[in-house]
Amino acid sequence: MAVRQGDALRVDSEAARQPHAGTPEWMAPEVMQRIRASMQLRESGSDAAGGTESLDRLRCDLYSLGVVLYRMLSGGLPHGAGSPARTIERILTEEPTPLREIAPEFSRDVHEFIETLMAREPSDRFPDARAAVNEIDRIVEWNRSHVGAVQDHLAGEDA
Numbered sequence: 001m002a003v004r005q006g007d008a009l010r011v012d013s014e015a016a017r018q019p020h021a022g023t024p025e026w027m028a029p030e031v032m033q034r035i036r037a038s039m040q041l042r043e044s045g046s047d048a049a050g051g052t053e054s055l056d057r058l059r060c061d062l063y064s065l066g067v068v069l070y071r072m073l074s075g076g077l078p079h080g081a082g083s084p085a086r087t088i089e090r091i092l093t094e095e096p097t098p099l100r101e102i103a104p105e106f107s108r109d110v111h112e113f114i115e116t117l118m119a120r121e122p123s124d125r126f127p128d129a130r131a132a133v134n135e136i137d138r139i140v141e142w143n144r145s146h147v148g149a150v151q152d153h154l155a156g157e158d159a
Helices: 029-044 057-074 084-093 108-117 129-158
Strands: 002-005 008-013 018-022
Touching (some): 029 057, 029 084, 057 129, 108 129
16 A cells, blocks of 8 residues: 655555655665555455565665765756656656766766666666775776876966
């Protein structure tokens, strides 16, 4: 059963034996699939256990982090806003507008980092938080070294 709780959607999934709560715009596609399957089972009156495979909660959290970063850099949500049902459908069937089209001022590495966090398939995301942090460190170090080289070059032209 899906119930609105303020801006959040709470879905109690007997099939998954775990409740899911959160704002749909920030949820990973695999969570949406489980919610939709659970709702369909309830609507059909079936007692069948669907969607019983466990979720990789870490990778679900990495997806949500990607949504947070996408929003921070673009000012909008990757799948827009709307009713919970429409948002679920968009997350499951549509690709978000590429961040590079909305916020081209950020480097390709930043765009790719966020795209990896928000990959539709959990196996295409970073395997864990440490891998994501390592990639952030690499991006920061690369930018630091290249910005320093450009600044040094520009300082040499002024001399």
